[in-house]
Amino acid sequence: MKTKFVTAALGAVLGFAAATTASAGTLDDVKTKGFLQCGSNTGLTGFAQPDTSGNWTGLDVEMCRAIAAAIFNDPNKVKFTPLTAKERFTALQSGEVDLLVRNTTWTMSRDTSLGLKFAGVNYYDGQGFMVRKSLNVTSALNLSGASVCVQTGTTTELNLADFFRSKGMKYEPVVFEKSDEVNKAYDSGRCDAFTTDASGLYSERLKMTNPGDHIVLPEIISKEPLGPLVRQGDDAWFNVVKWTLNAMLTAEELGVTKANVDEMLNSTNPDIRRLLGKEGKYGEGIGLSNAWAYQIVKHVGNYGESFERTVGQGSPLKIARGVNALWSKGGLMYAPPIR
Incomplete structure (x- = not known):
């Protein structure tokens, strides 16, 4: 899921804070404290998911572990800070985390207005739709008039509006702040369709009461290059993350x-x-x-x-x-x- 960029005023303030933090040298800071602080998803199967014992697994988690291995020769010298879509950029800008690896889409506005920098793409994704098989819908083009569950304050929400507008179709957005709320609302039948990144749909489907009752439609309506972010102004740290x-x-x-x-x-x-x-x-x-x-x-x-x-x-x-x-x-x- 992808959050819209913060206001220009807030971005300027946090951008200054980010530059100040970066100037201290993140790599040196990480070495000094003896571990990497990685901003992650609050729980997305396959990408970042803690178990009941607090052990984290997933593609994004392994990216963080790889960086820890490169620095310390120990993939376990990393601590994870679970962040919502709304919290993630502020946490990195303020220095609460050393980097953000949280299925976050690389966009121009995020590259130019947040004081942050993408270090590459670790997963190419695209936004899709999930529906119940009982609706007998085989294409997103059949969703005119449908209610669609979506996380608010994200580019997912913007892409959804663009898709329906470009196709001349109407829809009813059913919005929630947290991804778990979106999942529960769709599973309980409060909306006809669920939209997020296609990888997220496969993950969220596993959480449904009856996963086999749902299908992911074939259309991909956006480009979502997902990758790790660091603060601008710290090229040494950027190089470590990029080259890992x-x-x-x-x-x-x-x-x-x-x-x-x-x-x-x-x-x-x-x-x-x-x-x-x-x-x-x-x-x-x-x-x-x-x-x-x-x-x-x-x-x-x-x-x-x-x-x-x-x-x-x-x-x-x-x-x-x-x-x-x-x-x-x-x-x-x-x-x-x-x-």
């Missing part, structure tokens, strides 16, 4: 996995040797040890392993890689070279 994601993608492309990473230390492939710190001093270039990427793969794995485990075929969501496949396999995932 790039290292996970590069490892998948080169076939370096959790299972074979130790064996790969003896590889003669120059690309693998640079990735794993056997040649060059690329870790030093981002303020880390030269084993930074080795530590990521050893503790967390490459991007493909993380994807399949959290949202892919090895997870309850069973989401196909699709556009999230590597560029060499028909997807959009592409990392600059380490050299």
